[in-house]
Amino acid sequence: MPAQPPAGGPPTGERPAGELSRQEAYHALFSEHFLATVRLARLLGADDPEDVAQEAFVRLHRRWQDLREPAAALAYVRRTTINVTTSRLRHLRTVRRTPGEPLRVHPSAEDSVLAGERTTRLLDAVRQLPARQRRALVLRYWLDLPVAEVAAALGIRLGTAKSTLSCAQSTLAALLKDPT
Structure with a gap:
């Protein structure tokens, strides 16, 4: 006997018009907001903003199936971008610090271009x-x-x-x- 679709839902393989699958929704979110996420990381001072943005979307992808409300995904990506940037900057400050020498702030590439x-x-x-x-x-x-x-x-x-x-x-x- 063939498998039955869940009660109350569309038959397997079909969905209401205009509704995206979770995978399609993730890809749409990524394509629409990746560059803005890179800009956010850059403006927060990340020296590797593309990597930070990728990390934020990778973390979202890992938790995508667990999201109760997909509409909160963009806020999750932004919050993750802020946290990853903060963490990396904190790490860089620690690494660059040498005993007896004050912390030196290195200007970003964007600052020299502005x-x-x-x-x-x-x-x-x-x-x-x-x-x-x-x-x-x-x-x-x-x-x-x-x-x-x-x-x-x-x-x-x-x-x-x-x-x-x-x-x-x-x-x-x-x-x-x-x-x-």
């Missing part, structure tokens, strides 16, 4: 922000995410995200204020 004194000054000011404020600004203004998605990516509440962004803007304004 033209103009204003852009360089802005990036320097952003680097001076506390890590949470810097991440929130990058997510909100460089990736143009709504505040709710910033909160989801950082794993904080909406009100905390709003407060963090407000503090980051105030601090940034003070850092960029002309001394003249």
Whole structure:
């Protein structure tokens, strides 16, 4: 006797029009958001942003079948990108540190390419922000995410995200204020 499809679901091999399989949904998410994930990693200071983005999508792929809500996959990728970048930067700081010598910050390749004194000054000011404020600004203004998605990516509440962004803007304004 042939196998029967699950009760209440479409017959095997068929699905409602417009509904993607999990594999197709993963591939669509990857193709649509991989470059933005690379940009996120780059803006957070990763020296290997493509590797960080790939790592985030590999981790998502491993957990894809366990996701209760596939709509949360993008927030998962962003949060993983932030965590992997933070972890790698922490590791690099530790490796580069030698006894008795202060930590030296090496500018990224993107910084050397960026033209103009204003852009360089802005990036320097952003680097001076506390890590949470810097991440929130990058997510909100460089990736143009709504505040709710910033909160989801950082794993904080909406009100905390709003407060963090407000503090980051105030601090940034003070850092960029002309001394003249």
